[in-house]
Amino acid sequence: MTNKKNKQKKLQHNLALTSLPYEVKTSSSLGRYLVASKNISYGETIITEEPIAVGPALGVNRACCIGCFIQLDSESHEKCEKCNFPVCKENCTKYHSKAECDFFKEKSLSEKLTFNELFDLLFPLKVLFLKTASPEKFEIVQKMEAHIEERKLNKELWEKYQHQYVSKIQSLINFSEEEIQFVLGVIDVNCFELGDQQKQIRALYPSAFLMSHECVCNTRHTDDPQTNVLKVMACRAIRKGESITINYGYTLQGTLMRRQYIYEGKYFWCTCKRCSDPTELRTYISALVCKNCEDGKVLPVDSLDQGGSWNCNKCSLTLQGDKVSSLLRALYNELEEIGPHNVKKQEEFLSKYKNVLGANHYLFLSAKYSLCQILGKMDGYVINELSEEYLRKKETYCRQLLAVVGILEPGNSRLRGMLLYELHAPIMVSLTRQIQEQKISVNKFKSSVKEVVRLLTESFNILKLESEGTGEYEISIAAKQAVDSMT
Numbered sequence: 001m002t003n004k005k006n007k008q009k010k011l012q013h014n015l016a017l018t019s020l021p022y023e024v025k026t027s028s029s030l031g032r033y034l035v036a037s038k039n040i041s042y043g044e045t046i047i048t049e050e051p052i053a054v055g056p057a058l059g060v061n062r063a064c065c066i067g068c069f070i071q072l073d074s075e076s077h078e079k080c081e082k083c084n085f086p087v088c089k090e091n092c093t094k095y096h097s098k099a100e101c102d103f104f105k106e107k108s109l110s111e112k113l114t115f116n117e118l119f120d121l122l123f124p125l126k127v128l129f130l131k132t133a134s135p136e137k138f139e140i141v142q143k144m145e146a147h148i149e150e151r152k153l154n155k156e157l158w159e160k161y162q163h164q165y166v167s168k169i170q171s172l173i174n175f176s177e178e179e180i181q182f183v184l185g186v187i188d189v190n191c192f193e194l195g196d197q198q199k200q201i202r203a204l205y206p207s208a209f210l211m212s213h214e215c216v217c218n219t220r221h222t223d224d225p226q227t228n229v230l231k232v233m234a235c236r237a238i239r240k241g242e243s244i245t246i247n248y249g250y251t252l253q254g255t256l257m258r259r260q261y262i263y264e265g266k267y268f269w270c271t272c273k274r275c276s277d278p279t280e281l282r283t284y285i286s287a288l289v290c291k292n293c294e295d296g297k298v299l300p301v302d303s304l305d306q307g308g309s310w311n312c313n314k315c316s317l318t319l320q321g322d323k324v325s326s327l328l329r330a331l332y333n334e335l336e337e338i339g340p341h342n343v344k345k346q347e348e349f350l351s352k353y354k355n356v357l358g359a360n361h362y363l364f365l366s367a368k369y370s371l372c373q374i375l376g377k378m379d380g381y382v383i384n385e386l387s388e389e390y391l392r393k394k395e396t397y398c399r400q401l402l403a404v405v406g407i408l409e410p411g412n413s414r415l416r417g418m419l420l421y422e423l424h425a426p427i428m429v430s431l432t433r434q435i436q437e438q439k440i441s442v443n444k445f446k447s448s449v450k451e452v453v454r455l456l457t458e459s460f461n462i463l464k465l466e467s468e469g470t471g472e473y474e475i476s477i478a479a480k481q482a483v484d485s486m487t
């Protein structure tokens with residue numbers, strides 16, 4: 001081969017390596033969206049990128065480092081030498097840029113605003129700062145969807161933002177009302193909510209925001225806790241030409257509330273295949289128990305009609321849509337009040353509403369997911385001391401959730417990885433007890449352990465794709481160690 005041909009081949013090879021697995025398309029209903037420009041395989045990374053801007057999550061007003069947003073334990077934390085706001089260590093400059101610090105100091109913000117007030121304004125301020133600090137990043141922000149017209153129609157929200165952000169920011173820095181409301185819209189519509197218990201943040205990314213929504217999507221994502229680099233991966237194979245999608249809502253939430261949540265945050269009514277099907281792909285995750293015949297499932301007649309009535313699939317019972325909404329809201333609040341760490345109260349909830357909510361109801365699944373996570377870990381419920389009854393409950397809940405997640409999050413979903421890990425523990429403890437008490441044969445024990453190894457191996461393969469330093473990645477390591485100790 002000649003030198004020229006060699007060079008050309010090398011160039012083509014490099015281009016193939018650097019070319020993106022997606023292209024940006026536009027449609028009248030979706031705006032811009034991403035489409036696979038080649039066949040993408042299961043687990044393949046589609047996007048890896050750094051954030052344009054990072055800020056605290058909404059409602060986080062506890063003491064956090066202004067540089068990296070890690071939660072600070074006490075009042076004894078350090079303060080930035082210049083601007084006097086809390087930092088986790090001297091000069092934590094990760095996202096506390098010099099320009100920002102100089103501005104805070106020049107305006108003596110620590111004297112004018114409490115830390116909580118600053119924290120509330122911090123993210124919009126950081127995005128607005130990009131205009132001078134990084135015009136190329138601000139240009140990306142300017143092209144993002146802010147849904148200003150729809151937001152103006154929501155007078156309550158508009159006024160609230162005017163009072164909570166616009167007037168306060170304008171008293172500190174010279175930005176127009178229009179610019180500030182635009183940035184607030186961009187943040188609400190395009191942000192990724194990231195982090196963990198220690199650090200709850202929101203971030204804007206330069207490309208990932210372009211993914212359109214689908215309730216049963218084909219990607220999952222993870223962020224690096226140190227750098228906040230976002231990695232978007234295919235959770236199943238994606239064919240060339242297929243949209244690359246993300247779920248803007250929550251899987252374990254029924255269509256009525258999920259659609260409302262997406263509409264209020266993203267300003268469109270989802271009409272995907274899950275939303276259009278009253279049975280939600282035969283998971284019956286929203287079904288109520290019929291109090292008339294006690295046998296049928298009560299489902300929306302038309303799941304795309306938010307206020308529409310619900311009918312029993314076995315008898316003539318009809319419920320008005322607004323009654324169903326109030327019931328679901330009340331039960332959701334009751335579960336929220338219980339919180340995720342109260343075994344007794346969660347169990348009481350499951351028993352109290354077993355004649356109201358269907359067996360797979362999402363509120364039950366939420367309670368069961370909490371129970372799966374705490375049974376075996378919490379004081380009084382340590383795995384080796386769990387009764388056979390609780391071991392069985394944990395196993396049953398995990399299996400029930402896995403069946404639903406297999407339909408609503410097909411592929412290598414993170415939730416599947418977590419559930420497989422939770423499932424292995426009660427099976428293994430129970431097997432160990434049975435062999436010690438000579439209730440099962442050695443052969444039965446060995447074959448059952450193989451099943452446990454299979455669960456752990458799949459969990460490891462799913463969760464190893466999470467970013468290092470995340471809780472899920474730690475679980476992948478634990479799963480691998482458990483497999484190694486059993487084989």
Ligand SMILES: C[S@@+](CC[C@H](N)C(=O)[O-])C[C@H]1O[C@@H](n2cnc3c(N)ncnc32)[C@H](O)[C@@H]1O
Nearest residue numbers: 029030031032145189190209210212213266268
């Ligand atoms: C994060 S942005 C996505 C990028 C946006 N399409 C753009 O052009 O900048 C979210 C917005 O995209 C549109 N969108 C995304 N998924 C959609 C869907 N499944 N149906 C209708 N609109 C959708 C909505 O306008 C939504 O508020």
